[in-house]
Amino acid sequence: MKSFFRVKTVEEARELLLQHEMTKPQREMEKVPLLSAVGRILANPVLAPLDVPTFDRSTVDGYAVRAVDTFAASEEVPLYFPLVGEVLMGEETNLTLAPGQAVAVATGAMLPREADAVVMVEYTELLTEKDLAFDNLPDNQVVQEGLQLKGLQKYVEITRGVAPSENRLRRGEDIQGDQLLLPQGHRLTSTSIGVLAAVGIHEVPVYKKPVLGLIATGDELVSPEKALSGASVRDINSYTIAALAQEAGAEVRFYGIIADDFNKLRQKVAEALEICDYICLSGGSSVGTRDLTEEVLASFPESKVLFHGLHMKPGKPTLAVTIGSVLLFGVPGQPTSAAVVFRLLLSPLLNATLSLQANKPFQWLTARIDRNMASTSGREEYFPVRLEQREGEWWAIPVFGKSGLIRPLAEAEGLARIALVKEGVQTGEWIDVFRL
Ligand SMILES: Nc1nc2c(c(=O)[nH]1)N[C@H]1C(S)=C(S)[C@@H](COP(=O)(O)OP(=O)(O)OC[C@H]3O[C@@H](n4cnc5c(N)ncnc54)[C@H](O)[C@@H]3O)O[C@H]1N2
Numbered sequence: 001m002k003s004f005f006r007v008k009t010v011e012e013a014r015e016l017l018l019q020h021e022m023t024k025p026q027r028e029m030e031k032v033p034l035l036s037a038v039g040r041i042l043a044n045p046v047l048a049p050l051d052v053p054t055f056d057r058s059t060v061d062g063y064a065v066r067a068v069d070t071f072a073a074s075e076e077v078p079l080y081f082p083l084v085g086e087v088l089m090g091e092e093t094n095l096t097l098a099p100g101q102a103v104a105v106a107t108g109a110m111l112p113r114e115a116d117a118v119v120m121v122e123y124t125e126l127l128t129e130k131d132l133a134f135d136n137l138p139d140n141q142v143v144q145e146g147l148q149l150k151g152l153q154k155y156v157e158i159t160r161g162v163a164p165s166e167n168r169l170r171r172g173e174d175i176q177g178d179q180l181l182l183p184q185g186h187r188l189t190s191t192s193i194g195v196l197a198a199v200g201i202h203e204v205p206v207y208k209k210p211v212l213g214l215i216a217t218g219d220e221l222v223s224p225e226k227a228l229s230g231a232s233v234r235d236i237n238s239y240t241i242a243a244l245a246q247e248a249g250a251e252v253r254f255y256g257i258i259a260d261d262f263n264k265l266r267q268k269v270a271e272a273l274e275i276c277d278y279i280c281l282s283g284g285s286s287v288g289t290r291d292l293t294e295e296v297l298a299s300f301p302e303s304k305v306l307f308h309g310l311h312m313k314p315g316k317p318t319l320a321v322t323i324g325s326v327l328l329f330g331v332p333g334q335p336t337s338a339a340v341v342f343r344l345l346l347s348p349l350l351n352a353t354l355s356l357q358a359n360k361p362f363q364w365l366t367a368r369i370d371r372n373m374a375s376t377s378g379r380e381e382y383f384p385v386r387l388e389q390r391e392g393e394w395w396a397i398p399v400f401g402k403s404g405l406i407r408p409l410a411e412a413e414g415l416a417r418i419a420l421v422k423e424g425v426q427t428g429e430w431i432d433v434f435r436l
């Protein structure tokens with residue numbers, strides 16, 4: 001009878017794997033267009049090549065002024081500014097404001113020189129010489145200057161003063177030229193992509209994605225687009241694992257469902273070894289007579305078993321092998337087991353390959369367990385939980401279901417962990433939860 005050997009704790013397994021060449025930070029880079037850069041990892045730091053904005057801009061629709069000229073304005077005693085021009089959106093202006101003048105500007109438009117604030121259009125009225133009843137005008141220098149102009153001079157009536165810099169975005173206020181914008185190793189998000197667009201970077205240097213080959217084994221498996229018959233079951237793992245691998249930054253190659261046949265499986269593995277950095281086989285990692293994974297992997301001359309079996313539930317029959325520089329895994333066929341092993345072991349490896357900090361602290365939280373849970377000392381146990389806040393504390397509510405099911409995991413918000421040395425936990429006890 002076959003049995004497991006080289007059994008490791010999850011921690012030992014992770015450390016062993018992180019020493020492997022493949023999990024060392026990836027140094028190969030490529031340039032990708034900004035539109036397809038989300039989720040990719042920056043291979044170089046990005047310095048701002050210029051100031052953003054590149055000129056002083058208005059943040060409102062209104063009139064550019066010198067703030068000091070407007071201080072005395074009020075609803076009771078408005079001030080009148082001759083309108084000396086307009087700056088259209090996207091137009092470069094050469095205007096310079098003289099004291100007491102106003103220039104119409106749209107939100108985002110360039111400000112004339114000497115303008116240091118903008119009065120919102122709501123606090124103004126546009127008038128012409130004709131509209132102004134000269135007799136009633138307050139005796140103010142600004143108006144006098146305006147009146148000296150020829151033709152239908154327009155005036156801006158201002159009923160509220162503005163402070164210097166009010167409604168103005170200064171050159172470089174958003175981003176300063178030469179500033180470090182994004183560090184090497186940063187995972188690009190929608191907002192960091194916006195920042196790159198702002199400084200005109202349209203091709204981004206990123207690390208190449210590690211390639212993960214995926215092979216599902218099992219005579220019983222049927223892909224979702226085919227009809228089920230007799231005792232056949234749907235292939236779930238190929239899809240959850242492909243999605244998890246993509247989330248972790250890998251490029252996935254799917255090698256299909258392979259029947260429990262030594263030669264066919266070996267042939268597929270050989271094919272995958274040609275181009276993959278990681279290979280993940282689901283099913284057939286246990287000790288059943290048809291569980292061929294280990295036998296197939298062992299038949300490659302360079303093959304080396306790192307471990308077979310983890311002190312972990314679910315995920316006990318996990319297998320890790322190296323063939324040359326390629327890391328190969330046999331993950332259990334049970335859908336929840338496969339997903340848990342991938343998240344806890346393979347995702348951190350892909351993160352390491354991509355220079356991402358593995359298991360970021362915010363992936364874990366502590367919560368109080370909602371009921372007594374039994375476990376066996378000597379293995380780490382993981383079970384799906386929902387999370388709830390009660391009076392400022394997190395509580396973990398177990399979602400029960402065997403590891404052959406998929407729905408309980410889909411309902412869960414976390415995986416609660418009972419430590420290796422513990423024999424169960426009591427209601428209310430604090431427990432580590434890995435957020436899903
Ligand atoms: N005598 C023992 N039997 C089992 C042990 C053991 O220690 N001694 N371990 C059990 C545990 S725990 C697990 S987990 C499974 C692991 O089995 P395998 O990895 O060898 O996987 P299979 O036997 O091929 O399949 C198990 C189960 O999962 C279903 N499956 C397989 N692939 C997929 C897929 N891609 N999508 C959906 N479902 C899949 C398969 O139909 C089986 O029902 O072994 C226990 N047995």
Ligand code: MOO
Nearest residue numbers: 314315316337403
């Ligand atoms: O260890 Mo198995 O992976 O429980 O279901």
